[in-house]
Amino acid sequence: MASVKQARHPATDEITLIDVMGALNDPIRVGLIRVLxxxxxxxxxxxxxxxxxxxxxxxxxxxxxxxxxRTRQEGTRCFVKLRSADLNARFPGLLTAILDAAHHDDVGSHVGLADDSPTA
Structure with missing residues (x-):
């Protein structure tokens, strides 16, 4: 029987500012955190x-x-959730500042959910 490979997630104290900022250097990824x-x-x-x-x-x-x-696999489906509590514990206020700036500068607004209605 084949085992399901579990994704590795860094512990809260292993999350680094450089890794977070590097991950958020793309408008698609910023859009994903806006959605999440x-x-x-x-x-x-x-x-x-x-x-x-x-x-x-x-x-x-x-x-x-x-x-x-954080990614969770359930059978053949994968689920994702923003690690807000972990990010806020590690870097208080950073996530709010990033989301506020992304909203203000309209970064990542082209990313959404399947049930989002297009805005007129």
Whole structure:
């Protein structure tokens, strides 16, 4: 019987500022954290970005490896959630500042959820 490979998530005290900032140097990844800031866990299939599925998977892996998100596999489905509490414990106020700046500068607004309605 084959075992499911579990993704490695850095412990809170292993999350570094350089890794977090490096992971957030792409507008798609900033858009993903804007979507995930609702504090809900989302299936990968719910996420919409103007990139191929393999590229979206890469972006999600970068965020996970940096400690920005947590990924959970359930059967063949994967779920992702923003690690807000861990990031706020490690870098108080950083996540809020990033989300505020992203909203102000309209970074990542082209990323959303499958059930998002287009705005007129």
């Amino acid at each position: 800031a609702d504090e809900r866990e989302h299936g990968w299939g719910e996420l919409r970005a103007p990139v191929a599925k393999s590229t979206l998977s890469h972006h999600l892996r970068v965020l996970r490896d940096a400690g920005v998100t």
